[in-house]
Amino acid sequence: MYNLLNNLIGNEYVAAVIAAALPLFVFILPFALAAVLLERKVSAFMQDRLGPNRTGYRGLLQTVADILKLIQKEDITATDADKKLFNLAPVLVFAGCYAAFAAIPFSGAYIGADIDLGMFFIVAISSLVVAGILMGGWASNNKYSLIGAMRSAAQMISYEIPTALVILSLVLVTGTLSLHQISEQQTAYFWNWNILGGAGLGFSKLLLIPFMIVGFIIIYISSLAEVNRTPFDIPEAESELVAGFHTEYSGMKFAMFFLAEYANMFAVSSVVAALFFGGYQSPFGYLGNTLGISWLVPLEQFFWFTAKGMFFVLVQMWLRWTLPRLRVDQLMTVCWKYLIPYAFVNLIIVGLITLL
Amino acid sequence: MALKTEEMVLNMGPQHPSTHGVLRLEVELDGELVLDVKPHIGYLHRCFEKHAEAMNYNQIVPYTDRMDYLAAMYNSFGYALAVERLLGIQVPERVEYIRVIMGELQRIASHLVAVGTYGVDIGAFTPFLFGFRDRESILTLFEMTCGARMLYNYNWVGGVSHDLHPDFVPMTREFLKYFKGSLVEFNNLLSYNKIFIERTANVGVLPLDTAVNYGVTGPNLRASGLKWDLRKNDPYSVYDRFDFEIPVGSGEKGTTGDCWDRYYVRIREMEESVKIIEQALDQLPDGDVHSAIPKRIKPVVGSIYSRVENPKGELGYFIISDGTVNPYRMKVRGPSFVNLTVMGELCKGHLVADVIAILGSIDIVLGEVDR
Amino acid sequence: MKTREEIFNILKQEFPEDVLELLNQPTEPIIVASPGAIHNICFYLRDTEGLQFDSLMVLSGVDDANGEKQTEEDGSVTINGGTLSVYYHLESLSLTQKVTLKVSTPRDNPEVESVESVWKSANWHEREAYDMFGIKFLHHPDLRRILMPYDWDAGYPLRKDYKNPEFYQGMKVPY
DSSP, X not given: OHHHHHHHHSOHHHHHHHHHHHIIIIIIHHHHHHHHHHHHHHHHHHTTOOOSOSSSGGGTTHHHHHHXXXXXXXXXXXXXXXXHHHHHHHHHHHHHHHHHGGXXXXXXXXXXXXXXXXXXXXXXXXXXXXXXHHHHHHHTTOHHHHHHHHHHHHHHHHHHHXXXXXXXXXXXXXXXXXXXXXHXXXXXXXXXXXXXXXXXXXXXXXXXXXXXXXXXHHHHHHHHHHTTOTTSOGGGOHHHHTTGGGTTOOHHHHHHHXXXXXXXXXXXXXXXHHHHSOTTOOTBOOHHHHHTOTTHHHHHHHHHHXXXXXXXXXXXXXXXXTOOOOOHHHHHHIXXXXXXXXXXXXXXXXXXXXXX | XXXXXXXXXXXXXXSOTTSSSSOEEEEEEETTEEEEEEEEOOTTOOOHHHHHHTSOTTXXXXXXXXXXXXXHHHHHHHHHHHHHHHHTOXXXXXXXXXXXXXXXXXHHHXXXXXXXXXXXXXXXXXXXXXXXXXHHHHHHHHHHHXXXXXOOOOEETTEESSOOOTTHHHHHHHHHHHHHHHHHHHIIIIITXXXXXXXXXXXXXXXXXXXXXXXXOTHHHXXXXXXXXXXXXXXXXXXXXXXXXXXXXXXXXXXXXSHHHHHHHHHHHHHHHXXXXXXXXXXXXOOOSSTTOOSSOOOOSEEEEXXXXXXXXXXXXXXXXXXXXXXEEEEEEOHHHHXXXXXXXXXXXXXXXXXXXXXXXXXXOHHHHHO | OOOHHHHHHHHHHHOTTTEEXXXXXXXXXXXXXXXXGHHHHHXXXXXXXXXXXXXXEEEEEEEOOOSXXXXXXXXXXXXXXXXXXXXXXXXXXXXXXXXXXXXXXXXXXXXXXXXXXXXXXXXXXXXXXXXXXXXXXXXOTTOOOSSSOTTOOSOOTTSTTOOOOSEETTEEOOO
């Protein structure tokens, strides 16, 4: 993408800025707008309500109105807050989420940065969010925020371990860390997806299937925990900690946390989709290939990628409006006593199978 | 060398999403571990008892509605009963049945809010709205009868303000039929949810002797294993004519008297209330609901303590009459007020999240705690 | 199950000096006791076989307003002397029997022994009686105001001669 723009414009700085800003304006902002509305509509549907239906046609403009409202709000900083850290925290959180999108392959033709260590980059850069949350919680000088931030740090760091272990086992199968290549390997039809043992035929593919499913479940659970969604929304548990680490934030800074949360939801969903469900690959072949229209293929890929990502986002919402919240010690139990051992065993078995 | 640590004092409330009103909890924390909880109340104090001394007996009825505003019907029921006992008058059969029907509908409505908000406290939002959806049908029935949805001023001394609407009986039957299915759905969504059980079972265990010593009553006492319900043990009105069970906690998912038991006793009480209403609707006699309303209420000199089984527990009115039209002294024994006393005892040694779980399971209404 | 007369007789035998009389009113008979020994009577009532009053239903303070009434120039009333009373409604859950006790204490220096050590539920009830009537419960572990603000210094609201203050913490009270 960057190369294309560089050739088109001829100035590498301008090209870099455009390439970096493109996903933000083309994708993340509209997605966050849509996802917030979707969340409210989904929850309304599940709870036998109507949901927002006053602003615009059937409430379609509700989030736009909300954002406009948030922009106009006074930006309040508590007197005793550590101002520098307090202002830096939302930026850091948002940057962490946003940077992860760089390595996510939206389609064969558009990846922000096609780096070989894509998956590694995403795991690493997501950790920036923890720093941001800790910073915000500490700087707010509020006890609820502090407890929320502490919980958040413990939770996110713990749940990165099972995530990393599952990714490792997948790397053993695919032999690469680049999401682009992982997606490319799962081409053509859905039986080539990693959840069904990946591309290729043979006995080892059949053997891999159950362990891939286990791996998928582990990584999906821990990704829920990493984005602080129910049943793991302990850092912002509103019935205990008011709003957790962002209790003291208002206006646009609050909106940045909010935006980051929704962007993060999509980021983890799309990573899961890319690792296990073929990424941007269509499950049934491409219309563009059949018709011979080559430019249609990337668009179709983009559609499939978004559809898969949205599907997992929807599952996250479904879980959120169904399940209660775990307690902080139970959350750690789930991670350290169940997910991590299972992920380790899974890693060993997958390794043995790939040796076969 | 050990690091120097210190306890943190966390002020929960008066503005907090899950203190169910304006309760302030002074929580002493060691990390996430609770060392002590001190409730501070009085933020909603409206001088009910002082007001009552300056009003005549009929004027007090609307004030009783405002104490436990989630069970207003039952508060005025208890008050009317107390004054009738003081006066020594007998109300018509139809009035008794209407009061029981309204009271039990109110019990269902109150418990729906209790279990629904308990879901929110644990982190599940959907059961809350399911509860409110069903409560809405009950409020419609009330609205049809007396025109109000929350504070009814319905149970007057000696009678009720309005007779039942002609559609009331069929609509109530329809609601009860629907509600039985709705309870099953509610159970599947929340009561038997694994995470919910993990969060509530074995948490905040209230042993029976502690419960009795602290004066805990209502579902909280029954959850600790004692079959004690004033509707059976000290029958008033026409409750002795109905066939119903008293659900008690049995430690099905954990220890007897834990949060899950307190929650589940409420669910099962709703089932029992449905039974009572069905029987009452079958037996409902005809009659005039206004015939026994006294023109002027002027009790003899004396005092009375009269109590009823409110959805939250034992609601008692202690009235001293000096022979004038105003009560000389009126003291309300609010179940929430007494049940809240045990809060500090239950929370010791639990985590912050459990404080919320325990508070929610006690089910208090601050309007009654502070009066 | 024992009637109140029987309970009164038992108590009279056990505490001949501290149990004073049985007020027979049609609605509920009341046993009058002396404030200095009420906790001993309550312990006896709770722990004796056949009585077993394991639950305190309610504890209420009452202003008897039987002192000398003085009408001020502005129409307000001040009461001097007389008594304040505390009513105890007890119940035995196991034997389903009830009894009502009453103690009276001089208005000028109202002091009653606390029964908090007998029933924990008395804790907040006694705090409320202190808050509303100024009755001091001796040996109460935590006798503070409960419903009124902790810094309320304008007297005890449920006393019959209570006057609304003009100002509270510099804020004008009548509105």
